[in-house]
Amino acid sequence: MLPNEGLVTRALLVMAALALTAPATVATADDGVIIDVSGxxxxxxxxxxxxxxxxxxxxxxxxxxxxxxxxxxxxxFKVLDPASFLADLGAEKLGIDPAKWKDxxxxxxxxxxxxxxxxxxxxxxxxxxxxxxxxxxxxxxxKGSKADLRKLTHxxxxxxxxxxxxxxxxxxxxxxxVAKKRGASQVMVVDFDGANPYGVTRNSSTNVLPAWSPxxxxxxxxxxxRNNPDLYTVGAGGxxxxxxxxxxxMNTGASWSPDGSKIAVTLSKDGNPDxxxxxxxxxxxxxxxxxxxxxxxxxxxxxxxxxxxxxxxREGGPQIFVAPAGGGGAKRVSKNGSYNTTPAWSPAxxxxxxAYTTRDGGSYDIVTLDLASGAMVRITQNEGSNExxxxxxxxxxxxxxxxxxxxxxxxxxxxxxxxKAVKVLSGSVTxxxxxxxxxx
Amino acid sequence: xxxxxSQLHTFSGLGTALVTAVAGVAVWWADGHADAAKAKPDPxxxxxxxxxxxxxxxxxxxxxxxKKFRTPDPVKPEGVSHDENAKPVDKPKDDPKDDIDIDKVxxxxxxxxxxxxxxPTTQPVVGAFDGDEQGWGxxxxxxxxxxALKSDLLRAWEYxxxxxxxxxxxxCIHLEPDGTIPEVVLREQSGNAELDDSVERALKELQKKRxxxxxxxxxxxxxxxxxxxxxxxxxx
Numbered sequence: 100m101l102p103n104e105g106l107v108t109r110a111l112l113v114m115a116a117l118a119l120t121a122p123a124t125v126a127t128a129d130d131g132v133i134i135d136v137s138g139x140x141x142x143x144x145x146x147x148x149x150x151x152x153x154x155x156x157x158x159x160x161x162x163x164x165x166x167x168x169x170x171x172x173x174x175x176f177k178v179l180d181p182a183s184f185l186a187d188l189g190a191e192k193l194g195i196d197p198a199k200w201k202d203x204x205x206x207x208x209x210x211x212x213x214x215x216x217x218x219x220x221x222x223x224x225x226x227x228x229x230x231x232x233x234x235x236x237x238x239x240x241x242k243g244s245k246a247d248l249r250k251l252t253h254x255x256x257x258x259x260x261x262x263x264x265x266x267x268x269x270x271x272x273x274x275x276x277v278a279k280k281r282g283a284s285q286v287m288v289v290d291f292d293g294a295n296p297y298g299v300t301r302n303s304s305t306n307v308l309p310a311w312s313p314x315x316x317x318x319x320x321x322x323x324x325r326n327n328p329d330l331y332t333v334g335a336g337g338x339x340x341x342x343x344x345x346x347x348x349m350n351t352g353a354s355w356s357p358d359g360s361k362i363a364v365t366l367s368k369d370g371n372p373d374x375x376x377x378x379x380x381x382x383x384x385x386x387x388x389x390x391x392x393x394x395x396x397x398x399x400x401x402x403x404x405x406x407x408x409x410x411x412x413r414e415g416g417p418q419i420f421v422a423p424a425g426g427g428g429a430k431r432v433s434k435n436g437s438y439n440t441t442p443a444w445s446p447a448x449x450x451x452x453x454a455y456t457t458r459d460g461g462s463y464d465i466v467t468l469d470l471a472s473g474a475m476v477r478i479t480q481n482e483g484s485n486e487x488x489x490x491x492x493x494x495x496x497x498x499x500x501x502x503x504x505x506x507x508x509x510x511x512x513x514x515x516x517x518x519k520a521v522k523v524l525s526g527s528v529t530x531x532x533x534x535x536x537x538x539x
Numbered sequence: 540x541x542x543x544x545s546q547l548h549t550f551s552g553l554g555t556a557l558v559t560a561v562a563g564v565a566v567w568w569a570d571g572h573a574d575a576a577k578a579k580p581d582p583x584x585x586x587x588x589x590x591x592x593x594x595x596x597x598x599x600x601x602x603x604x605x606k607k608f609r610t611p612d613p614v615k616p617e618g619v620s621h622d623e624n625a626k627p628v629d630k631p632k633d634d635p636k637d638d639i640d641i642d643k644v645x646x647x648x649x650x651x652x653x654x655x656x657x658x659p660t661t662q663p664v665v666g667a668f669d670g671d672e673q674g675w676g677x678x679x680x681x682x683x684x685x686x687a688l689k690s691d692l693l694r695a696w697e698y699x700x701x702x703x704x705x706x707x708x709x710x711c712i713h714l715e716p717d718g719t720i721p722e723v724v725l726r727e728q729s730g731n732a733e734l735d736d737s738v739e740r741a742l743k744e745l746q747k748k749r750x751x752x753x754x755x756x757x758x759x760x761x762x763x764x765x766x767x768x769x770x771x772x773x774x775x
Contacts, residue, residue, distance in 0.1 A: 133709065133770070134689060134771070135770075135771050136693060136770045137773035138773075138775065139741075139774045140693075140697045140698070141697075141699070141700040142698070142700065143700065144701050175699075175700070175701045204740075229736070230733050263702075
């Protein structure tokens with residue numbers, strides 16, 4: 100045996116232990132299971148709109164109510180239930196404790212202070228993003244009369260939408276419709292949220308199919324006031340109508356060109372209803388779009404000005420066709436169902452999407468059709484009969500007339516098909532046409 | 540061959556020096572890397588130390604069948620004949636080429652010793668399911684248990700449509716063998732505060748869910764899940 104054999108053996112064992120242990124520690128320092136995950140649910144933006152506590156109670160409550168409604172139907176937000184709030188609103192005042200809002204799932208919080216002095220209103224509103232701490236990302240102040248409170252709140256909500264999307268919302272816009280009153284049908288206008296309805300026509304005849312001019316200053320409609328369905332225009336605030344087209348037979352279904360200089364209408368001056376383009380200033384015929392033995396009605400001018408959609412029964416039942424606005428061959432675009440009517444173009448930039456009414460069993464529903472992809476989205480289902488869709492100015496929502504299913508009236512639904520329709524006005528209504536965005 | 544006492548002392552001394560040198564290099568190398576690892580700010584340091592110890596836990600000793608001992612055969616003394624009249628046979632002379640050149644032995648592989656690589660480069664990386672050199676697991680090769688865990692996380696992950704989807708934050712969970720998640724953390728921020736926030740919310744939702752309904756980790760996964768399980772989150 101070697102003299103130092105035991106010592107050497109122990110040294111070797113120690114060395115081996117060191118050699119194995121040290122590198123293993125290093126090797127595991129940055130290890131870990133890392134798994135790629137993709138596919139978050141893309142939902143609406145959770146936002147809280149608590150009632151201001153250091154403001155005039157009734158006025159503060161109205162601001163919260165209007166703002167909650169606006170953001171709720173905007174198509175982007177999910178307004179959180181105030182009952183879930185954990186924050187100490189009295190202590191927070193115009194600020195936020197981000198942790199408290201995060202705990203209730205809020206991504207955004209709206210705070211405001213509204214002070215009423217006599218007939219005057221001062222509104223200071225702030226937007227917070229919870230992930231960005233307790234500094235407001237948007238602050239605006241508004242002054243006006245008490246009567247302007249809703250308008251000021253709409254303006255603030257439009258700023259909120261613009262902050263997130265780069266474009267204003269449709270709050271403050273108006274909807275034209277037709278309601279029966281004392282045996283007559285009158286063209287009416289109401290704020291998009293159902294507030295402030297008023298009559299545009301006041302005659303004792305039948306007035307139908309209102310259509311906003313692109314600038315929102317006037318409304319075209321068909322009236323039987325001279326016993327023939329003639330086309331008139333009237334100021335959006337009402338007043339004396341101006342007869343624009345009174346050709347023999349039908350003068351119906353006006354749809355303004357995007358520049359407001361022309362109107363597409365249905366005329367039956369030659370006995371059969373066809374689509375024409377007339378001058379918006381004098382009603383003279385500029386172009387005949389269709390020349391067909393079938394019935395062609397309900398023209399809708401595309402936002403880019405290049406196309407006109409309309410309804411024709413040239414292939415049997417009523418279907419949606421699209422023709423060049425300058426005239427030319429029409430192409431059928433609705434493929435499903437035997438009854439499709441009242442097309443309306445989405446005003447969203449770059450979109451070529453139509454909403455229309457389709458018969459589904461014994462009732463009618465609203466669908467959208469993307470002409471580029473062919474994708475269809477159902478907007479209503481199993482809730483009464485829904486007809487005459489009209490897009491919000493930004494294309495995020497669709498208004499329509501419902502009969503039955505929660506009560507007749509004007510409803511607004513998200514244009515992406517996600518979310519429930521909200522009733523904004525009760526009553527038996529027809530001829531829905533959503534006006535342009537308010538001027539900011 | 541017979542070594543003298545002085546030769547034995549010399550050989551022993553040189554052997555000890557060699558062993559000491561190798562041990563020194565090993566300790567120096569490991570110490571340097573350990574320092575580097577400490578220098579990197581890592582909130583998971585505590586967890587990793589625990590994991591490292593677990594990673595090096597020796598496998599259970601397998602006892603092999605042992606030979607039975609028996610009395611060794613008697614050895615005949617060399618050079619002794621049972622024939623008392625026979626002449627002793629001369630022991631053959633050592634061949635000079637069989638002489639050990641001590642210096643040559645000690646110098647052999649000296650260059651290799653200088654750069655002794657003591658790292659177990661082929662040792663499997665703990666927690667990396669696919670053996671990728673980056674150590675990033677491929678979920679498609681994962682276990683059904685981890686698949687279910689990931690599904691639960693995805694179900695909890697909502698991200699508002701109107702917000703930018705740029706960024707890939709990494710969120711991690713500390714999964715106990717009993718299936719609970721005592722700790723979650725956002726390990727890598729994406730630079731997109733809203734997105735990071737959504738991941739933190741999702742991790743906490745998963746944590747809550749597993750608190751209410753823990754699903755014990757299968758035994759075969761326990762060694763791998765003793766480290767942080769991290770998710771690199773892409774919105775779409």
